[in-house]
Amino acid sequence: MTERKQVRPAAEGWTQAKDETGKPLLQFAEPKRKQPPVHLADLSIAERAERVKELGIQGFRAKQLSTHYFTHYTSNAADMTDLPAAGREELVGALLPPLLTEVKRLQTDKGDTIKFLWRLFDGALVESVLMRYTGRITLCISSQAGCGMNCPFCATGQAGLTRNMSAGEIVDQIVRANQAIARGELGGRKVKAGDAPERVSNIVFMGMGEPLANYNRVMSALRTMIEPQPNGLGMSARNITVSTVGLVPAIHKLAAEEIPVTFALSLHAPDDKLRDELIPVNSRWKVDEALDAARAYFDATGRRVSIEYALIKDMNDHEWRAELLAKKLNERGKGWVHVNP
Template sequence: MSDTPASARSGAPAKRTAQVRPATEGWTQKKDAEGRPLLQFASPKRGKPPVHLADLTPAERVEKVKELGLPGFRAKQLATHYFTHYTSDPAHMTDLPAGQRDELVAGMLPPLLTEVRRLETDRGDTIKFLWRLHDGALVESVLMRYPGRITLCVSSQAGCGMNCPFCATGQAGLTRNMSTAEIVEQIVRANRLIAEGGLGGKKADDHSMERVSNIVFMGMGEPLANYKRVMDAVRVMIAPQPEGLGMSARGITVSTVGLVPAINKLADEDIPVTFALSLHAPDDQLRDELIPVNSRWKVDEALDAARGYFEKTGRRVSIEYALIKDMNDHPWRADLLAEKLNARGRGWVHVNPIPLNPTPGSIWTASEKDVQDEFVRRLNDAGIPTTLRDTRGKEIDGACGQLVATTEDEAAAAAMA
C-alpha cells in the first residue's frame, strides 16, 4: 500500500505545512555499528530477584511450602493473605503457626519492591510510585481513579530497549526484564494502598470495587520484549482468588511498539486481553525515525498483525497515536491512517490520539488544539472510532512517555540503601 498522501495521489493541491523531523534532545541516542538506532531485545544479565509466591504455579507453591517443612495446604493460606488481603506481613497471618510464620513468609513472600517516593496530583486521584528493585534498579507505576474504575499503569522492564527518541523511559536503555512477581507486586501494593484509603474518595454514585480493576502495560518497558514474564503475570492477574487476583482479562491492556512475531503469539494465547499498538505514524518514512523497531517490522506488517489479533480474539484493537506538533499531526496523515485501517475492514479498531506531554521550547510538544480536533474529525468522518485520550499525571511526570528514573530519584533511592 502506498504511503503517499491521498491528496497528492488524486492530484488535489496539498496544503503546505511544516514537517519537523524526530531528534533527541539532551541525550545521545545509542546507535549500532551501521549507525542505526540500537534495539535491545535481550535482557542484560543481572542477579535474579528472589523467587516469590507469585512466580509459582499453585502446584509449585505447594511443593515450595513442603520444602520449607510445612504441610502443602499452607500455600493456599499464604496466597489468600497475599492476593485477597494484599499483605506480606506475618503479623497479620494469625492462621499460620506462630513458630514457623516468619520463616514461611520469608521463604514465600520475600520483599521485591521498596517504595522510594510517592507523588500525588488530581486531588489525590493520581499517584505515581517510584520503586527500587532488589538490585537497585528503579521502576515506576501510576495509579489513577476514574469514574467507575481504578487503573494502574505498570512497568514490565527497568528501562526500555526500543530507543524511541521522544520517550523518556528509553533514554538510558534497558537495565533488565522484571520478574513475574515484580510485575504483580505493583498491583498488590496499589490494592493495599486503596484498601487503606490512600486513593482519594470516590463519588457517591460510583459503585465500582475499591481495588485495581484495569491494568495497562504502558509503564516502563516494552511488554512484548519480556513476553513470558508478562504473560505469566497476566495469568496470575486473572486467576480466581485466592490463587490469583481475580481480575477480568478484558480489563488488561497489553501494548507494544510493534513486535510483530510477539503480537501473533499473543493472538494465540486464548486470553482476551485488550491489545494496543503504539503506532504514532502511518507512513514508514516517519515511523522509521520515530519508532526504531519499524526498521524490523513496517507499518503494514504491524497493522496486519493487529488485524490478525482481532480476527483470532474478536477483541477490538486500540491504536495509540501521540500527537506531536508539526511532526505527525498533519491532516494527510490522518487520512492515510484511516485509509490503512479501513483497508483491513471495519469495526475492528479504535484510535486513541494522545496529546504529547509538552516540554517548553522542545520540538517534542503537543499539537495545537485545532490541529488535534481536525485529526480526530478526519478519522471519525472516515468511519474510524476515535477518542482523544485523557492524560493524567503530567504535573508529576506520570503521564505517557514521562516515566523515567531521574538523578533526583536515584539520589533518593541511594539515601535509602
C-alpha cells in the same frame, strides 16, 4: 492552500542510539544481572505447594498464604494468624520476600492520581501510576527496568534496558496499589459501611518497558492477574491492556494465547519514513506488518484493537497522515479498531 511544514524528530534533538553498523540500537536480550528472589507470584499453584513442602510444611498452607497475598494484600506474617506460629516467619520470608521499596510518591488531581517510584532489590528503579476514574480504578504498571526500544521521544527508551522485571515484581505493583487503596490513600470515593472494598479494576502495561520484550514473565504475571482468588488476583482479562511498539512475532504469539486482553499498538505515524525515526523497531517490522498483526489479533480474539497515536505538532499531525491512517485501517476491514490520539 499552504503546505504545512514538516518537523523531523532530529530537529527536536531526538536522536537514536546506533549499533556498530549504524542501525538503530535495539536491546532484546536481557543484560546479565542477579535475578530477584523467587516470590509466590512467580510460581504456579502446583509449584507453590511444592515449595512449601520443601520447607517441611504441609502443602495446603500455600493456599492460605495465597489468600493473604492475593485477597487481603498482605505480606506481613503477623497478619496470618491462621498459619502455625512455628515456622510462620520462615514460610512468609521464603515465599513473600520484599520486592518493591517505595522511594517516592507524587499525588495530584486532588489525590485521585498517585505516581509511585519503586526501588527493586538490586537498586533498579521503576514507576507505576494509580488513577481513579468514574467507575474504575486503573493502574499503569512497568514490565521492565528501563527499555531497550530506543524511542527518541521517550526518556525511558533513551536510558536503555537495565533488566526485565520478574512476574512477581509485576504483580506486586498491583498488590501494593491495592494496599494504598485499602488504607484510604487514593482520593475520591470513600468506601461506606457495607460496600465492597475497593481495588484496582483495570491494568495498562504502559509504564516503563516494552511488555512483549519480556514476554514469558509478562504472560506469567497476566495468568496470575486473571486467576480467580485466592490463587490469583481475580481480575478480568478484558480490563487489562497490553501495549507494544510493534514486535510483530510476539503479537502473533499473544493472539495464540487465548487470553482476551485488550491489545494496544503504539503507532504514532502511519508512514514508514517518519515511524522509522520515531519508533526504531519499525526498522525491523514496518507499519503494514504491525497493522496486519494487530488485525490478526482481533481475528483471533474478537477484541477490538486500540491504536495509540501521540499527536506532535507539525511532526505527525498533518491531515494527509490522518487520511493515510484511515485508509490503512479501513483496508483491513471495519469495526476491528479504534484510534486513541
